[in-house]
Amino acid sequence: PSAMREVTLEVPKVNWEDIGGQKEVKNQLLEAVVWPQKHRDAFTRIGTDPPTAVLMFGPPGCSKTLMARAVASEAGLNFLAVKGPELFSKWVGESEKAVRSLFDKARANAPAIIFFDEIDSLAITRGKDGDGVSVSDRVMAQLLVQLDGVLKRVDVIVIAATNRPDKIDPALLRQGRFDRLLYVGPPNEIDREEIFSIHLRKTPYDSDVSMKELAQLTDGYTGADIAHICRQAALAALEESFDASVVTMKHFKMAIKQVQPSEFQSYQKLS
Numbered sequence: 001p002s003a004m005r006e007v008t009l010e011v012p013k014v015n016w017e018d019i020g021g022q023k024e025v026k027n028q029l030l031e032a033v034v035w036p037q038k039h040r041d042a043f044t045r046i047g048t049d050p051p052t053a054v055l056m057f058g059p060p061g062c063s064k065t066l067m068a069r070a071v072a073s074e075a076g077l078n079f080l081a082v083k084g085p086e087l088f089s090k091w092v093g094e095s096e097k098a099v100r101s102l103f104d105k106a107r108a109n110a111p112a113i114i115f116f117d118e119i120d121s122l123a124i125t126r127g128k129d130g131d132g133v134s135v136s137d138r139v140m141a142q143l144l145v146q147l148d149g150v151l152k153r154v155d156v157i158v159i160a161a162t163n164r165p166d167k168i169d170p171a172l173l174r175q176g177r178f179d180r181l182l183y184v185g186p187p188n189e190i191d192r193e194e195i196f197s198i199h200l201r202k203t204p205y206d207s208d209v210s211m212k213e214l215a216q217l218t219d220g221y222t223g224a225d226i227a228h229i230c231r232q233a234a235l236a237a238l239e240e241s242f243d244a245s246v247v248t249m250k251h252f253k254m255a256i257k258q259v260q261p262s263e264f265q266s267y268q269k270l271s
């Protein structure tokens, strides 16, 4: 079976409003991805190339994937997502071919975004096999060839994400490749308040529920943790009674006790 049938193509429906905080990252992505699509002529007129591939880095659960989907949605681009490790596990022996067909598919469906999640996984074993060229060396070489090929065109955009920027293969970071790095960090208190209201849009809650207080109680929690808290709070209300019509502050406090904050304190910010 063709490897590429497994990479689905879609135009995501994620709006900027679905992402709390991260104003700076949103602006940077608009500039790097949306502007060149919408104002191609202006770039030519002013005699400059649009920015190259974008690498988002930061701790898990802080909206990297969400961001990539929102930018595709905003610019009306087709979206092809692949996780680094999948290139090895799903298509054993065919990994290089999988990389090539991924880019072929993006070109055939341009304008499109290719989103590589966990891109660090492509570099881990590179060059450590001793003699001969390892599979990961060949996959990386193919990726670099393909990347350099599409970077010359505006209609195929490559975005990658990683939790481990220290593990990224330096060849990928070389000038003209992933040379736009965006740090997507954990939410501050104001961001958390926004994230709570986003995740509670469809949930009726009691008048005693204060988003501000919820934000204060969740220092150290990521966006993904907050989404989890909101689900747990709604479940707690239902556990109490299937007749429940609102989620109350008590349910949120129970949920916050249940959900441990993600450990991003140990995360090393790339300087």
Ligand code: ATP
Binding pocket: 018, 019, 020, 021, 022, 059, 060, 061, 062, 063, 064, 065, 066, 067, 117, 161, 162, 163, 187, 195, 198, 222, 223, 224, 225, 227
């Ligand atoms: P990973 O590195 O684990 O892939 P990530 O940074 O890509 O993490 P996402 O997959 O984008 O994180 O986020 C996971 C979920 O957490 C989202 O689907 C969303 O429900 C919630 N979330 C995270 N950050 C935010 C945010 N800023 N606003 C709203 N929801 C958020």
